[in-house]
Amino acid sequence: MFKKHWLSILVAFVIPLVTVFWWWGGFNAVSITEAQRGPYRFAYLDHQGDFSKLPDTQRQVRRLLEEQHIRKGAMITVLLDDPRKTERKQLRAQTGYLIDAAAQVGEPLKAGSIPARPVLVAEVHAAALLAPSKAYQALHDYLKARQLDIRMPTVEIYASPVEVYKVGDLSVEMER
Secondary structure, three states: OHHHHHHHHHHHHHHHHHHHHHHOOOOOOOEEEEEEEOOEEEEEEEEEOOHHHHHHHHHHHHHHHHHOOOOOOOEEEEEOOOOOOOOHHHOEEEEEEEOOOOOOOOOOOEEEEEOOEEEEEEEEEEEOOOHHHHHHHHHHHHHHOOOOOOOOOEEEEEEOOOOOOOEEEEEEEEEO
16 A cells, blocks of 8 residues: 555655755754854843743743833843753743843843853754754754763844744854
8 A cells, every 4th residue: 555655645745844844944054153242132031941931931022022112133042941951840041032232121021131252152044943953952962072061051042033933043152
């Protein structure tokens, strides 16, 4: 049976899946560089729990910034805990958007800043659903080859459309 229908299976399932993976940047390479990044100023909300729920918190921040008439830049997330070493419900992050240095944010939003600093940067052009796993895996492989490991906190900056299925540019920064 399989021999008779292999072409149909290929056309109906395999080719569309590979095409979507390609379209979302699944085959794009991750570049790793040493750089000087920052300073950044951002509006954020604290997030505790599963990192897969970060987009929900991000949407809250976007809505609050719109209500406060504050122009937002790229999405930013500061991951404070390593998900390999911390229970999901205990994971902590700060997630929001880059804002102008003079912007005044009102509660419940908080304003944070990150000074200029030397970092190791993993950059990839991919959809938000794929980009973090690609970037962190490449960063992990790069560091492992040097007998090092990922250190938290890391800073993720994602310049993309709001929709998670559209392609944008993610950079993951880890202090050197």
